[in-house]
């Protein structure tokens with residue numbers, strides 16, 4: 001069974017004929033060739049595939065492409081349209097919030113929604129907020145710092161130090 | 168304090184340069200194996216065994232082949248025609264690629280389905296009908312050597328039981344004597360459970376065989392591309408895939424931790440199918456396949472004993488190991504070291520007598536024995552020695568920190584010869600533990616603990632002061648399948664003074680594109696920003712053994728410094744020529760040579776490089792390039808002092824890691840930010856096996872937690888806020904005094920956590936807990952001891 005769907009991805013409209021069972025993550029990665037969205041599991045646990053659907057963070061391996069019909073989707077590729085890193089991306093770079101980079105797009109998308117809902121989260125709120133996203137490399141300390149940095153930057157307050165507290 | 172010899176603009180050693188590789192990952196432009204899409208590419212999925220041990224009666228692919236898009240179903244019998252149905256493991260054991268008659272573990276590869284897209288391949292996999300005749304599997308390694316145990320490997324000539332190898336180190340008799348005469352002997356049995364690296368990217372490949380050129384390009388998730396190329400040539404040379412016809416490309420890797428060192432059947436099947444059909448074949452395993460079939464780590468059953476005098480002076484240790492290797496020994500150890508570097512297990516302590524032995528056996532579990540962010544079985548050894556040190560402290564009623572101070576090898580005793588034959592290069596264990604105790608306020612915590620205990624609360628403090636052993640390794644002893652474990656660097660500086668450097672290693676997130684550039688910047692004075700680093704393409708990079716076992720900085724990092732020094736020597740000659748002075752009249756500061764006493768007469772490295780292409784001295788080779796293959800004279804011995812504080816809830820037995828201070832000593836530091844990042848990540852992979860992760864099998868051979876739903880990788884909530892710091896004891900034999908760090912925290916953290924939990928529970932008479940220590944295990948232990956009855 002195939003159906004025609006129309007979705008907007010990072011501001012661009014796409015129409016596609018898709019099998020009903022096609023997962024949204026496969027549509028994004030394979031049909032649209034936006035490979036920044038990753039796949040890290042088959043049980044909706046890792047969050048590597050996290051994107052925004054109408055502004056809400058969603059694990060794109062968990063919904064069907066047809067369910068996204070008519071929706072606005074944002075992926076990591078849409079975060080810095082002008083080329084400059086956005087506040088979150090900059091936060092991750094400045095605070096060494098990534099090692100292998102495989103979880104990073106999902107973390108960035110999840111954190112985007114987190115900061116939208118809660119512009120000044122506590123460390124505890126950040127940790128719970130990203131608890132649907134697994135990272136095997138960083139031990140999370142610096143991901144938390146990255147999100148705090150972005151929060152400060154977006155709120156226009158003084159940026160926290162990015163020097164490693166490795167004394 | 169970290170010393171920075173070069174300016175921030177150059178970013179040499181000791182600068183927290185932001186990573187050069189980050190931009191592509193942050194923008195979704197990384198290039199991982201599953202992102203590769205080639206024209207005409209087909210997809211492969213793998214049919215796997217539901218049984219742990221069974222005869223294959225029949226494989227029926229008829230229905231599968233009717234599915235639109237399914238092109239072929241490949242079985243062991245098909246591969247047998249080309250003698251490609253088996254392969255060697257890195258430990259010179261053998262492993263089936265696809266079985267011809269028997270399956271040996273659950274989730275073993277049984278057949279491969281090739282289709283035009285991944286959905287069709289998955290449909291095909293579901294439709295392949297396999298008839299099995301199940302047999303009773305051998306799951307308990309302690310029963311492997313029983314009379315009535317089935318002989319699991321009749322395919323191996325001369326194999327009459329399930330024993331794989333016996334290994335020993337140290338002096339059995341001398342140790343026995345010390346134990347017989349010692350005032351105090353403590354013993355515990357400990358299981359270091361089977362766990363899985365579970366990098367967030369699973370394993371996969373695209374095998375692209377070009378029939379016209381008879382050439383294979385293999386894109387794959389590998390930590391050791393060169394070694395893989397050689398293995399492919401060894402396995403498939405007889406069908407024409409000789410080494411010059413094979414190019415292995417390891418693109419961006421989404422975490423490795425040891426799990427991407429071995430050759431898995433999926434890779435070989437993909438190559439075989441691409442070879443037969445002449446089209447690119449993509450295979451990417453899903454998470455469940457990854458957890459259930461790819462190499463496990465650990466699974467050592469250890470009887471550990473420590474002998475001491477009545478004051479707590481350690482006199483000897485004795486460890487006896489039973490190693491469960493599953494169906495085949497597919498470890499990734501150096502050839503001469505079947506237990507890896509387990510014999511580091513005498514730890515950071517000054518005593519002269521030890522004996523260790525290990526026996527490995529086959530069972531019906533998946534093969535492996537790879538690292539999990541640990542250099543060759545060091546974690547198992549460190550757990551044993553650090554747990555026993557605390558066990559001794561508990562036995563004689565001495566503070567475990569004090570006991571350690573009294574037993575440490577002293578700073579001036581290095582190089583230290585260990586009773587199992589290692590020569591530790593350097594260390595300052597006292598300084599590390601002192602710093603950690605100060606950072607966490609050890610005294611204050613012990614006082615608090617006394618008060619808490621008086622109120623019936625369970626609070627524990629655990630220490631681990633470990634010695635790591637990394638940087639394999641000196642060619643005298645270290646090889647993998649005969650290839651010596653050197654590593655390499657090639658530096659090419661372009662006429663305009665910008666450079667490219669290539670390496671035999673392969674980053675999987677460690678930040679090589681930044682740190683290698685910093686090493687070269689330090690040595691040559693060319694800004695790190697102007698040095699492009701490349702790894703992972705066997706056609707362009709010099710041969711090397713790859714990245715694992717924290718060996719990249721000790722080996723390839725050293726190679727980078729040595730190659731750069733060759734270039735500096737050449738630069739000096741050119742500078743002398745340009746300045747018309749003798750070489751002896753020149754002095755170097757990062758970035759330029761100047762005439763002694765006349766600093767205004769100088770040539771920058773950029774001017775010198777330009778001259779090497781435009782105006783080099785007659786008789787000198789033109790250009791500015793150097794290669795170095797570095798054969799380390801010894802291993803390096805990083806160390807650390809970790810202290811953990813836990814609170815255990817009286818009712819729910821929930822364990823909360825309240826604080827964790829980690830002081831690491833990895834010698835000279837290239838990039839503090841990256842080192843700290845490695846420590847954070849390693850610590851989370853240390854708490855994981857200590858409290859959450861274990862692959863669990865039932866008696867029938869079923870894995871009970873083979874998905875991310877039930878194999879508990881710590882999230883940001885379980886992972887504590889790590890507090891980190893360092894001391895610096897340079898390695899005396901390493902060109903830049905660095906030691907390697909990636910795995911130290913994973914090695915050192917589990918015993919600190921276990922020691923803290925046991926310390927908390929010791930008021931109830933508990934002397935040991937098996938990791939992973941879960942609230943349920945604690946509850947059961949306290950229940951058994953009647954703790955809840957009393958209340």
Ligand code: FES
Nearest residue numbers: 040041046047061
């Ligand atoms: S791929 Fe793991 S949650 Fe979607």
Ligand code: FES
Nearest residue numbers: 099103135136137
């Ligand atoms: S950076 Fe590797 S999984 Fe997060």
